Amino acid sequence: MxxxxxxxxxxxxxxxxxxxxxxxxxxxxxxxxxxxxxxxxxxxxxxxxxxxxxxxxxxxxxxxxxxxxxxAEANQNRLLKFADQPVWIDPETGYVRRHISPQSDLPIDLVQVTLPSGKAVPMPQSAFAFLKQLILVTQGELIFVEGDIRHRMTVGDCLELGPPVDCVFVNESSSDCVYLVAVLTSK
Missing domain, CATH: 1.10.260.40 (lambda repressor-like DNA-binding domains)
Structure with a gap:
């Protein structure tokens, strides 16, 4: 698409x-x-x-x-092939968000994000207010600023988000950062 x-x-x-x-x-x-x-x-x-x-x-x-x-994609298949996974690119930062889990009744969504070198993406508290999330870094380094707390994450590090606050995803390195986000939903 x-x-x-x-x-x-x-x-x-x-x-x-x-x-x-x-x-x-x-x-x-x-x-x-x-x-x-x-x-x-x-x-x-x-x-x-x-x-x-x-x-x-x-x-x-x-x-x-x-x-x-x-x-928006309205894909109801249990198998979501790589080529069919919805991809959205932030026009401001080049941040790439790939929804890797199929749309289902399971209460979890899996998303892969590629954050380009030198970019930062702020997220408002309202985006986190009603859910629980885990972030797993699979490539590069991620600085995740959660309110007043700064987490430096490298490959294999996994963070459970705390109470909802304004957050910022930051890539201070010279290469792309790739991370997975597991979101517990209330489907």
């Missing part, structure tokens, strides 16, 4: 999630702390949301970013 197709699918899904809740654009903007105009542009597929913005929108719905992207 091209980035234009995923932008259109995400926009349509965000609009659908907003409308099934009976929220106006104004109410959605207030809940997500995102401008009404930006949500409108995303819903029409005219703008690609950043990772931070997608975190705010999915958090307002009580969904993980993974669940929102998976719903």
């Amino acid at each position: 091209s980035s234009i197709d995923i932008d259109n699918s995400l926009g349509a899904r965000i609009k659908y999630e907003r409308e099934i809740r009976g929220w106006s654009l104004t109410e959605m903007a207030e809940r997500a702390s995102v401008s009404r105009a930006m949500i409108h542009k995303i819903e029409r597929g005219e703008s690609s949301p950043t990772a931070n913005l997608l975190g705010k929108l999915s958090g307002a719905f009580g969904l993980t970013i993974s669940a929102l992207i998976a719903r």
